[in-house]
Amino acid sequence: MAFLVGSVEPTLQRLAVPAVCTLVAFLSYTPQWLFAHAPDLAPGPLTSTESYTFNGLLLCLTYTYYKAITVDPGRYVFPPSYKKKQKKAVDSDPEEEAEETGEVGEGRGQLRLWCKKCAAPKPPRAHHCRTCRRCIPKMDHHCPWTSNCVSLQTFPHFLRFLVFTNLSLWTLLNFLFQRFLALWDSRHLPSYLGPTVTQLVLLTILTFVASMTSLALGILLATTVKGWVFNTTMIESWEIERHESTLERRYETSSSDSGSWWASGERAPGGDRDAPHLSMEPVEFPYDIGIFANMAAAMGTRNPLMWFFPLAGSPAVAPYPYQITQPGTAAEPRLTGWEYEENELNERSGLWPPADPEKTRNAKVWRRRKREADLALERARHDRGADPAHERDAFRRRQEQDLQRWRASRSRILGELEDSYEDYDFVDEAYDRASGGPRPRAAAPLDGAKSAWVNADGEHLGDYGVDEDAEYDGPAVQRPLRDARQQGEVVILRNVEEDEDVPLAELIRRRKVHAKDDEDT
Numbered sequence: 001m002a003f004l005v006g007s008v009e010p011t012l013q014r015l016a017v018p019a020v021c022t023l024v025a026f027l028s029y030t031p032q033w034l035f036a037h038a039p040d041l042a043p044g045p046l047t048s049t050e051s052y053t054f055n056g057l058l059l060c061l062t063y064t065y066y067k068a069i070t071v072d073p074g075r076y077v078f079p080p081s082y083k084k085k086q087k088k089a090v091d092s093d094p095e096e097e098a099e100e101t102g103e104v105g106e107g108r109g110q111l112r113l114w115c116k117k118c119a120a121p122k123p124p125r126a127h128h129c130r131t132c133r134r135c136i137p138k139m140d141h142h143c144p145w146t147s148n149c150v151s152l153q154t155f156p157h158f159l160r161f162l163v164f165t166n167l168s169l170w171t172l173l174n175f176l177f178q179r180f181l182a183l184w185d186s187r188h189l190p191s192y193l194g195p196t197v198t199q200l201v202l203l204t205i206l207t208f209v210a211s212m213t214s215l216a217l218g219i220l221l222a223t224t225v226k227g228w229v230f231n232t233t234m235i236e237s238w239e240i241e242r243h244e245s246t247l248e249r250r251y252e253t254s255s256s257d258s259g260s261w262w263a264s265g266e267r268a269p270g271g272d273r274d275a276p277h278l279s280m281e282p283v284e285f286p287y288d289i290g291i292f293a294n295m296a297a298a299m300g301t302r303n304p305l306m307w308f309f310p311l312a313g314s315p316a317v318a319p320y321p322y323q324i325t326q327p328g329t330a331a332e333p334r335l336t337g338w339e340y341e342e343n344e345l346n347e348r349s350g351l352w353p354p355a356d357p358e359k360t361r362n363a364k365v366w367r368r369r370k371r372e373a374d375l376a377l378e379r380a381r382h383d384r385g386a387d388p389a390h391e392r393d394a395f396r397r398r399q400e401q402d403l404q405r406w407r408a409s410r411s412r413i414l415g416e417l418e419d420s421y422e423d424y425d426f427v428d429e430a431y432d433r434a435s436g437g438p439r440p441r442a443a444a445p446l447d448g449a450k451s452a453w454v455n456a457d458g459e460h461l462g463d464y465g466v467d468e469d470a471e472y473d474g475p476a477v478q479r480p481l482r483d484a485r486q487q488g489e490v491v492i493l494r495n496v497e498e499d500e501d502v503p504l505a506e507l508i509r510r511r512k513v514h515a516k517d518d519e520d521t
Contacts, residue, residue: 013131013144017069020145023213024065028058031172031206034199035179041195041203042182046175054171060310061164065146067157073129073149074137074317074337078120082320112350117470123338124350125287127235130467137317137337140233142465149465152337156299156307156314159228162221163308169214176207231287231294235464239353240285241455246354247282283354286342297341356453 032054036045046054113122115135122128127139129149138152150158180203186194195203227233232240288294296302300315317337342349454460462468 013147016144017147020065023209024058024061027169027172027206027210027213030202031175034202034206035175038195038199040193041179041199042186043178050175054168054175057164057168057171061161061168063310064157064161064164068143068146068154068161069148071148071154071157071314073132073139073151074153075134076118076120076123076126076137076317076320076337078320082121115470117467124340124352125233125236128467128470129465130462131465133467138233138340139235139466140227140464141235153314153316155228156312159224159299160308160310160312162217162224164310165217166214166221169210169217172210173207173214176203176210179203180207228295228298229291231289231297232285235461235466236285236287236353238455238459238461238464242356242453243283243354245453246356283351284343284345286344286346286349286352287340289341289343293341 032046032051035041113124113126114120115122115126115128117128117133118135120135122135123137125138126135128134129136129139129142131142132149136149136151138155140150140155142149143158146154146158146161148154183194183200223234227237289297292302295307297315299307300313301307306312315336318334321335321338460468461471
């Protein structure tokens with residue numbers, strides 16, 4: 001499925017739309033030419049009704065494909081002052097603010113997610129597309145076959161295109177199978193009374209290409225309709241599966257006949273109870289508000305007759321709404337693309353997507369330590385009153401000393417690790433000996449991927465066209481390393497890497513290095 005939606009190399013993406021147009025032309029007009037110029041291929045040329053029906057479907061297919069390609073997937077436009085205000089709000093810790101102010105929750109227009117690529121707030125259900133290079137409203141996936149994102153504004157056209165394409169293919173396959181059935185009925189006749197070898201080969205090629213295309217697009221249509229009915233995008237389906245996988249790690253598999261891990265209600269044996277995946281609570285998907293309401297919201301109208309009308313429109317992202325009118329003084333602003341109706345199954349709104357415990361690990365602690373280190377540095381500067389040039393020179397000297405000390409410790413630890421590497425058990429082997437069974441596959445490291453988790457189909461978030469570097473909504477997590485001589489100043493700030501992508505040997509080495517640094521300080 002990933003190959004059908006977004007996992008295509010950029011070089012091949014430029015050829016996708018011409019390839020689709022060539023395929024449509026081949027399957028549209030080659031069969032009609034064959035039927036018209038092969039009188040011995042029963043039942044002969046298409047009738048007027050068959051011709052009008054097939055070409056009418058082709059016309060709808062062509063127009064909806066054109067709309068799926070050319071309609072803008074949408075964009076968010078913020079006032080400049082709002083960006084600065086929201087950036088400060090996102091950088092702050094909401095839990096600490098709630099403790100200080102006694103307030104819990106979010107006010108209207110307070111977008112708590114931040115896109116570091118756009119340098120702007122990210123509304124709910126939006127994702128940063130690495131191809132379009134901006135945040136896309138209600139992004140489903142980036143489709144290489146349309147060279148466009150399937151989003152809030154393009155989803156109706158994309159769905160209509162899939163519907164008319166499958167109807168056209170089914171109609172064509174009906175025509176082709178009629179010819180094959182006629183050939184089977186006349187199999188006892190002499191060969192010179194039937195079609196030529198060239199006509200039979202072309203008929204076989206058309207049937208094979210149409211069948212494979214119908215199979216692939218039928219699967220894509222079924223997946224799209226499922227998301228349409230349940231109001232979930234492909235990205236959100238991936239997030240739901242990831243959240244369920246995280247919750248499975250929280251409970252042990254039930255030994256009852258039902259085999260339900262949820263029914264056991266127990267934590268997984270072993271492990272730290274304060275670990276992020278153990279402290280996470282279940283979150284219900286909030287945007288499933290009923291079948292008809294889901295379908296009407298996606299198509300932008302509650303009139304079912306307009307859902308599959310080729311000339312019908314689609315929802316559009318409203319202009320920035322929160323500062324246009326004030327509640328009680330004028331009509332409520334349009335919130336299309338900015339807020340989405342929720343089913344109120346969770347204790348409060350705005351809980352989706354659930355936090356990824358592998359990304360948010362220790363994020364709050366490091367943010368607090370960074371603020372404390374910044375305050376300590378400001379106080380030191382204020383007390384000393386040193387000039388900036390002197391501080392820069394001192395910083396470089398401390399940086400070089402820290403780097404030399406780190407290299408010496410690293411070489412020593414790596415030497416010890418090479419001597420004793422065989423004493424360490426691999427994680428999978430240890431799990432097999434402890435549990436008597438294979439380790440459940442919850443994640444797999446991926447080269448160049450921000451998130452190492454993959455779903456049951458082996459897909460990660462980047463396969464849907466999402467820029468994974470922009471998906472970590474929190475501010476950059478940095479760890480202060482302190483000089484042994486001056487405890488109050490920040491010497492070097494390094495990004496904290498996720499442990500999910502780090503090999504076991506590297507984790508062991510880091511633990512020894514940290515322990516050695518603590519002894520030195």
